[in-house]
Amino acid sequence: MRWSNLFIPTMKENPKEAETTSHRLLLRGGFITQHQSGVYTFLPLGWRVMLKVQSIIRDEMNAIGGQELLMPALTSGEVWKQSGRWESFGKDMFKFEDRKGKEVALAPTHEEVISLLAKDYLHSYRDLPQIWYQLQTKFRDEPRPRGGILRVREFIMKDSYSFDRDWEGLERSYELHKEAYTKIFSRCGLNFIIVEASSGLMGGKKSEEFMVMSETGEDSVVICEKCGYTANTEVAAAGLYERQIKGPFDGKKLVHTPNVKTVEEVSHFLNVQPILIVKSILYSSESGKTVLVLIRGDYEINEVKLAKILGNGFQLASFDFIRNRFGVEPGFLGPVGIEVDKIVADESIQNIENFVAGSNKTDYHMVGLSVSDLHIDEFVDIRVIKDGDLCPRCSNPVRIKNAIEVGHVFQLGTRYSESLEVKYTDSDGALKPIVMGSYGIGVGRIMAAAIEQSSDEKGIIWPYSIAPYHVNIVEINPNKTEQTTKKLYEKLLRSGFETIWDERNISAGFKFKDAELIGIPVNIVVSESKITRDEVEVQVRKDGSRFDVGIENVPETLNKIIEDKKL
RNA sequence: CGGGGCGUAGCGCAGCUUGGUAGCGCGCCUGGUUCGGGACCAGGAAGUCGGAGGUUCAAGUCCUCUCGCCCCGACCA
Secondary structure: OEHHHOOOOOOOOOOOOOOOHHHHHHHHOOOEEEEEOOEEEEOHHHHHHHHHHHHHHHHHHHHOOOEEOOOOOEEEHHHHHHHOHHHHHHHHOEEEEOOOOOEEEEOOOOHHHHHHHHHHHOOEHHHOOEEEEEEEEEEOOOOOOEOOOOEOOEEEEEEEEEEEOOHHHHHHHHHHHHHHHHHHHHHOOOOOEEEEOOOHHHOOOOEEEEEEEOOOOOEEEEEOOOOOOEEEOOOOOOEOOOOOEEOOOOOOEEEEOOOOOOHHHHHHHHOOOHHHEEEEEEEEEOOOOEEEEEEEOOOOEOHHHHHHHHOOOEEEOOHHHHHHHHOOOHHHOOOOOOOOOEEEEEHHHHHEEOEEEEOOOOOEEEEEEOHHHOOOOEEEOOEOOOOOOEOOOOOOEOEEEEEEEEEEEEEEEOHHHHHOOOEEEOOOOOEEEOEEEEEEEEHHHHHHHHHHHOEEOOEEOOOHHHOOOOEEEEEOOHHHHHHHHHHHHHHHHHOOOOEEEEOOOOOHHHHHHHHHHHOOOEEEEEOHHHHOOOEEEEEEOOOOOEEEEEHHHHHHHHHHHHHHOOO
């Protein structure tokens, strides 16, 4: 298409609301525009990228036997109540009433809907396995949308679901998805890693995430460069240093620490490192059971790990609960002499001696304590792994980096088939729950991640596979070279290159800036001087290289450049 | 939900302290000159100053309330 007919509203100046690279460049390049917090319109250029990504996804999903369908976004509240997620999603789900007063919800995901679909149609082991997928808009009322298109409230997701006879079947469907995902993200030009993950609200057993390393990512992952262990820090096991650390205190005693509550405050007040302070954190269950959790002051509690140990139903106790039950201000809670049902301690406590803890008396701490004073029932790993901690597999110090989650695969097992009674008759005549998997890809996140990973100060550098167009013809003197340029343009189209032709009557510099901003992989400069020698200039966006090419040989040369430079 | 910041022309901003006819740059429109790195000259259009209420002779500016957007953090005692 001719640029003068295209709708590409580029901006010279940075919109002030955009901080991350992808957000800024998508807005400036005229790819997206914001409608409200966390809700965007994809403008023609942006939508072309989205369509390309979706096309790659369809391609690879179909290749593993996936069948595309489309479920409703407007769902009945009833189905969520059946699975119990009406409550657990809570405010993250957009819920409202229709005119008859019936509760409905905009689907944040589709496990319930598809499970009920499977329940209606899959009755025999002969119907299994199945892989069904859709590309559809999801709605989640995120407390805080951020990073432009990275965390939004309305977004397009590819979600697929597998239905198998047994766990072995699920394992196969799961592996097929991992292979398909690997191809999808590779074809989209992303560098990614697969990490162990938490299954969170989805429920189920095994789960892994596909992560694109990026400073702007909201997730943090652990990477061991020695043995290759990778995991989301939400679930990463933490290795432990053997060395012992001793405090400076002269015997066990109570010290006056008026209004000194946090680890940081205690550390300053007593002039002792955080590592020598034991934090005491109280969890309580609805039935009134209490567990005191101890952790070293330099660590934080990993709620995911803790939930596995305590079981569901335990929550961080409120300040008032602590005051009423123990008659002490929360900041001075401690293990010595406290009456709780259980005391659980992180393993890291074993490595310290002669340390500080709360005293259960407001405005006082105990110093000079050792592990044997604490009456610990159980030592466990409940800490959030830190940069430099030891790898749980090989004890090499690990690194922690930010990442963007672009895909997530779950082995759901029978989480939904049990609660929604999705059962089939097996060959032995027995009624069994279908074993399910669930697999998601954020389409918009692929687009954003590609930019986070590939851009420069001039603009976006699209991977060829998802670029909105392949080639942009920059025509320097439109009124003098039109006939030749038109021929070139048409030849490129016939050769299969998605081409735009910038014949706008504006200065050359303007065209170059726009071209670089929107990141088309190849620019072809047509100028009067080179035309007289039957040549044009080919510019590669990725590395800035330029070649004078005979006008007749352009398509062949482009194919060669695309291959040589791995665009 | 807690903290911080910002709403003035399509975009980026000034004006608010100390109330007195709404401004700048870019973009847009018309005409002309340019034409390989966001051109130049001349002329022009465009703003309920986020919204409501109040104080005042007079409010973009002061007061109250409210809506929206961005960033940081979310029970770690």
